[in-house]
């Protein structure tokens with residue numbers, strides 16, 4: 001998919017023009033309205049700065065949370081506007097709505113190089129319905145469109161897809177471009193061997209990505225809660241560990257597919273078993289043949305870490321999505337943290353390391369290794385869908401290069 005990019009637009013193309021820029025400012029926030037992680041805001045800065053430097057009038061649109069078409073004061077973007085002003089080093093005009101007369105008046109008053117942030121687009125149910133009339137109203141305040149909301153690119157909504165019907169050109173921003181460059185080339189033209197590490201809670205949410213990766217990878221490493229479904233399918237006892245009974249046949253089929261394609265599918269050799277699902281649980285490391293009947297596997301064990309490290313040592317590209325265990329509990333975070341350290345190590349030797357969004361990003365950040373990865377995606381669902389080979393509507397709708 002080769003799409004027109006903001007890099008293709010010169011100052012002469014955009015100066016004095018109104019750019020509708022879709023960003024993903026769906027950032028974590030505490031109850032007091034403090035942003036606890038501004039990565040997504042910072043990730044969109046290159047696009048915003050490029051546009052302001054080229055003299056465009058920048059109109060930012062984002063969703064925040066899932067207000068389901070209702071105005072919810074807790075889901076206003078006001079704290080984001082404040083943080084963005086600090087990061088950009090200039091005042092950001094904030095509107096209380098994303099369409100309507102007041103927005104039109106504030107847009108009309110913008111000077112070249114100024115930035116305005118619209119209110120949460122999901123205060124309108126029409127946003128998620130991709131309603132053409134709503135998209136037209138959003139587009140009415142702008143001359144062209146830039147999509148830099150990678151985290152929302154898998155949603156066909158009015159502000160990600162619908163508006164492209166009314167605004168030309170419609171181009172990709174720098175964050176979207178970078179995400180595509182890393183994630184797409186990792187699966188389409190990787191430096192090999194290519195390994196994927198897939199973790200997280202359930203096999204059901206990762207079936208699509210495992211199936212696609214089995215077509216592309218040389219090695220597939222599986223960790224997290226889903227391993228117990230694989231073990232049970234092999235006839236092992238898994239105690240009280242998480243198992244999806246209706247996915248046992250699927251687990252067998254995935255193992256058979258790996259074998260048939262010559263992909264090394266690696267499962268942990270030992271696990272950390274807990275007596276309850278709690279941070280203060282008693283933990284014991286056991287081989288996978290000896291999981292106690294009343295035990296619950298909450299992490300991979302040290303031997304598994306060694307096996308995985310050995311398998312990753314010669315890889316030239318590694319994609320990681322999903323934690324190896326319940327890393328939110330310190331006692332069960334060692335496996336996930338060891339994988340983060342391993343990726344940082346092999347990254348030093350030139351291996352491309354790509355972290356899919358969601359919990360694996362949180363884990364890498366927790367151990368302070370984020371800056372040692374080649375790429376950390378700002379999209380959880382979006383990166384997963386891209387790796388699954390799905391078309392992302394927000395990208396597909398942009399102009400061809």
Ligand SMILES: Nc1ncnc2c1ncn2[C@@H]1O[C@H](COP(=O)(O)OP(=O)(O)O)[C@@H](O)[C@H]1O
Pocket residue numbers: 199200201202205223224225226242297298299321322323324325326327328357358359360380
């Ligand atoms: N052995 C396990 N048993 C139960 N839950 C697990 C286990 N290993 C990991 N998890 C949980 O999986 C969750 C993440 O799953 P998921 O949402 O699929 O991953 P991601 O957000 O990376 O896509 C984490 O909250 C983690 O605690």
Ligand SMILES: O=C(OP(=O)(O)O)[C@H](O)COP(=O)(O)O
Pocket residue numbers: 024026065066151152155357358378379380381382
């Ligand atoms: O945070 C997001 O998704 P993610 O947690 O999968 O990365 C995006 O902002 C998309 O939000 P949505 O899943 O409510 O459409």
